[in-house]
Amino acid sequence: MEKRLIELSVNGERHEVAVKPNDTLLEVLREKLGLVGAKEGCGVGECGACTVLRDGRPVLSCITLAVDAVGSDITTIEGLSEGEEMHPLQASFVRHGAVQCGFCTSGMILTAKELIDREGNPSATQIREAIAGNLCRCTGYVKIIEAIGAVGDRKK
């Protein structure tokens, strides 16, 4: 299939990449831009491990075509920290022991970021509903919910 040259805006930087029409955003992020924080779990949009933010909204990059992301601002987990300074959500995940194997973590944090940006101080129910599309096999979600809640509380 013929490749096309497209321009993607990722974490505030513009990248020119040659992509096939059927390349997913996840493939381009991981394989062409070296941003491997987003993970491929199921590849069919069920597990949430590939979650990235598109214009601030969580999307599943494994079922988003790269060519469809042209003109949007994409944020991946790599774009969250300020240099060595972790984003409050990242710091809270570490402090609460909310990371075990880490495979779901980038998707969890990005989903949570949108929730916190939108709601400020979400309730436990809102947190549970927001991350219900992000599966985790390790933690039982308890410490993830606590970690997100603690960032909301701080914002009060």
Added chain:
Amino acid sequence: MLTGASDIGQGSDSLICQIVAEVLGLPFDDIHLTSADTELTPPDMGTYSSRVTVAAGNAALRAANLVRGELFRVVSEKLGAGADDLVARDREIFVDERPDLSMSFSEAINLYQKRHNGSPLVAKASYTSPDKMSPTYSFGAYVCEVEVDLRTGEVQVVRMTVAHDGGRPLNPMSVEGQIEGSVLMGMGYALSEHLIVEDGRTVNPSFLGYRMPTAIQTPEIRITHVISDDPEGPFGAKETGEGSVDPTAPAIANAIYDATGVRLTELPITPEKILRGLERMEGSNGKTAD
């Protein structure tokens, strides 16, 4: 510290550093760890069967004790005290109850190297279980509260109250993380997860079809550490990774029985099975359906 143990998220990297730091009297951050790098680290059987804390933890404990033994030998000569009277704490090695007789950890290493023609202090240790299966087992008592919708057969686990004996919890937060994860895994096992295979084909090969719990199903989980000082475990620790999956499903099944009178012995306990059980009970005038 070089270890073959693979941290798959259960926290063995932290645990091994904690053990070494404790033995050598050093801050946690002073321990540099390389784990599960087959080019560099000694072999390890792998992370399974809840053996990492006991096996790799004991190997780390022994290696750290060997290093401390060598250091205490040279320090005791220098300070004119018995090696048994020495204590390592806060980057210092000192005579017990005589903190004035002390030497810093780095001075002690320096002294060791001077006494050994500049050789670095290296120790290697391993651990093999004296029992073929496991030298120690964890125990748990799990109490479950459920709500069952009698019209739809849907079950909601409201609360799990957990008392788990994983020996001495060396890192209570990671022990809790293991228990919480195990409770949700046990819930999936009890209520929804089912790999359906027909004629050699998996007919539900997706997360949606397999149905593992999401954050919405997470119950309140109350955890009590039952602290037993296991004689075989490093600093008395045992395991929590798998021993805490097992009690969850039976606790849920018993709670469903207590709530509805429906006794189901085949997992997963789906809403359909509960409704059929309730129908059978009505058919037999409210007697317990088995």
